[in-house]
């Protein structure tokens with residue numbers, strides 16, 4: 195099918211938790227090398243959507259393909275091509291940065307070398323530090339490094355720079371720009387409009403579990419008759435941009 199040629203295809207995804215409709219008939223396709231931002235207020239369904247795309251949650255309805263693979267039925271193959279950084283990384287606290295990198299590297303046939311990865315995320319001088327002794331921002335950068343260790347062709351990054359100081363945020367943005375240059379396909383869940391405007395080719399806006407807009411950042415701004423993406427978000431969703439939960 196022509197549609198399956200995109201890097202990620204999600205069709206008519208739906209998910210309820212008891213009486214709560216978390217995701218309601220969401221369809222998306224992300225082209226190879228594209229960076230797609232997912233924006234939405236707290237509870238809009240962003241994390242549930244990306245977890246279904248990654249195969250971590252079973253959709254009640256709809257289907258997902260990542261590079262033509264079914265992420266639930268072809269888990270082992272998908273794991274080789276998909277890197278995922280989730281909101282709360284739960285890593286072994288007593289292990290050092292280097293030990294964690296080596297542990298994760300063992301899953302992949304051609305992992306990025308530890309030294310290159312540490313430099314990529316600016317943690318070279320923390321390589322012998324235990325996870326529990328890292329600052330929040332350093333832990334976050336490590337979780338991004340672990341998502342990228344297997345040279346994924348598709349990366350899902352949830353709240354990439356939340357909690358990072360401006361310098362660390364810029365370092366992470368530079369990393370994403372490198373991924374963009376390498377034509378890695380990226381889905382980026384974010385609350386930071388500046389980040390989305392700078393990095394994303396297109397933006398999906400979720401509201402109450404539904405996809406309410408899908409366009410370039412400039413297209414969304416124009417459609418809303420707004421001055422910037424912040425204003426467009428408010429105009430199109432009727433909500434203020436929020437801090438992460």
Ligand SMILES: Nc1ncnc2c1ncn2[C@@H]1O[C@H](COP(=O)(O)OP(=O)(O)OP(=O)(O)O)[C@@H](O)[C@H]1O
Nearest residue numbers: 211214216234235236237238239240241242243439
């Ligand atoms: N495990 C769960 N059990 C029950 N309800 C859930 C669960 N996970 C999410 N929800 C509910 O589903 C809806 C969508 O949640 P989701 O985490 O996908 O939204 P989000 O857009 O990622 O939000 P945030 O910006 O706050 O991270 C919310 O109403 C949330 O309360």
